[in-house]
Amino acid sequence: MKKCNSKDYDVLIDFIRNIYGFDKYIPLHEPSFDGNELKYIKDCIDSTYVSSVGKYVDKFESLFADYVGSKYAIATVNGTAALHVALRLVGIDNNSDVITQPLSFVATSNAIRYCGAQPIYVDVSRNTLGMCPDSLYSYLKTKTFFQDGFTYSKLSNRRIGAVLPMHTFGHPCAVDELLEICDKFNLPLIEDSAESIGSLYKSKHTGTFGKFGTFSFNGNKTITTGGGGMIITNNYDLAKKAKHITTTSKVKDPYRFIHDEVGYNYRLPNINSALGCAQIENLQKKIRKKRALAKSYKNILSTTNFSFFNEPKKAKSNFWLNTLILSSKNERDSFLKITNEKGIMTRPAWTLNNKLEMFKECECHNLDNSNWLEDRLVNIPSSV
Numbered sequence: 345m346k347k348c349n350s351k352d353y354d355v356l357i358d359f360i361r362n363i364y365g366f367d368k369y370i371p372l373h374e375p376s377f378d379g380n381e382l383k384y385i386k387d388c389i390d391s392t393y394v395s396s397v398g399k400y401v402d403k404f405e406s407l408f409a410d411y412v413g414s415k416y417a418i419a420t421v422n423g424t425a426a427l428h429v430a431l432r433l434v435g436i437d438n439n440s441d442v443i444t445q446p447l448s449f450v451a452t453s454n455a456i457r458y459c460g461a462q463p464i465y466v467d468v469s470r471n472t473l474g475m476c477p478d479s480l481y482s483y484l485k486t487k488t489f490f491q492d493g494f495t496y497s498k499l500s501n502r503r504i505g506a507v508l509p510m511h512t513f514g515h516p517c518a519v520d521e522l523l524e525i526c527d528k529f530n531l532p533l534i535e536d537s538a539e540s541i542g543s544l545y546k547s548k549h550t551g552t553f554g555k556f557g558t559f560s561f562n563g564n565k566t567i568t569t570g571g572g573g574m575i576i577t578n579n580y581d582l583a584k585k586a587k588h589i590t591t592t593s594k595v596k597d598p599y600r601f602i603h604d605e606v607g608y609n610y611r612l613p614n615i616n617s618a619l620g621c622a623q624i625e626n627l628q629k630k631i632r633k634k635r636a637l638a639k640s641y642k643n644i645l646s647t648t649n650f651s652f653f654n655e656p657k658k659a660k661s662n663f664w665l666n667t668l669i670l671s672s673k674n675e676r677d678s679f680l681k682i683t684n685e686k687g688i689m690t691r692p693a694w695t696l697n698n699k700l701e702m703f704k705e706c707e708c709h710n711l712d713n714s715n716w717l718e719d720r721l722v723n724i725p726s727s728v
């Protein structure tokens with residue numbers, strides 16, 4: 345990575361202004377509504393079924409399952425809730441540890457903590473920005489022991505209950521390699537696919553490799569339901585349980601209120617699902633545009649010293665947020681200052697989760713790549 349000069353900045357800023365407009369503030373990722381959104385929402389309001397029951401919930405779930413190619417999909421109030429439930433359903437509790445990556449939005453670590461469990465952080469790969477199979481393997485090989493069919497952390501003596509990688513900025517991680525390692529150590533894999541809807545790895549949708557995949561439809565994601573999330577799985581019993589505990593664990597009964605365990609009010613309302621149905625109809629079009637934008641960024645930046653992060657091998661990314669890797673932390677800081685002062689929103693990487701106050705005591709493997717990326721990575725405007 346080379347240091348950038350002022351001409352490089354001019355090229356980048358001119359390019360962004362030409363696409364998104366002059367004389368206005370340019371956000372990182374704006375939602376776009378160019379389909380049946382109003383029609384479906386009006387229909388929803390006219391029917392009075394705006395809340396926890398209605399046809400759009402079922403419709404959105406079935407459209408989603410068809411789109412990604414999973415057997416079942418369960419809509420939730422947000423992506424964090426989807427993660428929480430997926431972790432609960434593979435048995436994560438306050439005697440568990442969960443292996444995840446530090447380079448992620450805080451929701452990944454929070455959901456682990458909601459179950460009373462502790463995150464263990466392994467490194468990410470510089471090629472994918474997602475969990476590194478070598479790091480996972482070396483952690484499991486040297487820092488755990490195997491007893492009665494389960495894997496335990498030597499440090500905490502707690503059972504490791506799951507491995508939770510994330511497909512960073514929409515780029516698929518090497519999920520097949522992770523899965524192979526998980527199988528060796530009898531660990532369920534859950535994919536935090538919040539950012540990677542529509543991204544393919546070896547022609548298969550992210551989220552469909554693990555026992556569960558989870559998604560987010562927050563306002564800044566590729567498609568939005570205002571707030572919302574989705575759990576996918578191919579396992580009928582797990583899908584049934586997911587539906588049950590996200591709907592207060594209410595037992596079917598003509599009029600009595602019977603709940604058979606502590607459940608959650610995590611169901612996605614019908615009105616948000618209506619928005620989701622309209623958004624998913626245009627998802628492929630949005631992804632085409634996002635991939636075209638990424639290609640243009642890549643072409644234009646190849647004439648500069650900026651290093652554009654391209655999709656990993658064997659992957660077809662949705663390019664949720666386009667990413668540059670700068671030459672140093674100093675360069676990163678001046679980049680953020682220059683672009684934001686010019687009304688172009690750019691952002692650094694998240695603070696590594698293991699450095700946040702709530703998680704700073706958690707077990708960490710070597711995190712060289714995560715630390716390196718944290719200092720150099722920036723996201724640039726990526727709206728559809």
Ligand SMILES: *Cc1c(COP(=O)(O)O)cnc(C)c1O
Nearest residue numbers: 422423424449451452538560562
């Ligand atoms: C957006 C996101 C989530 C879920 O976010 P919600 O706002 O709860 O929908 C989880 N993990 C990652 C990595 C995300 O980017």
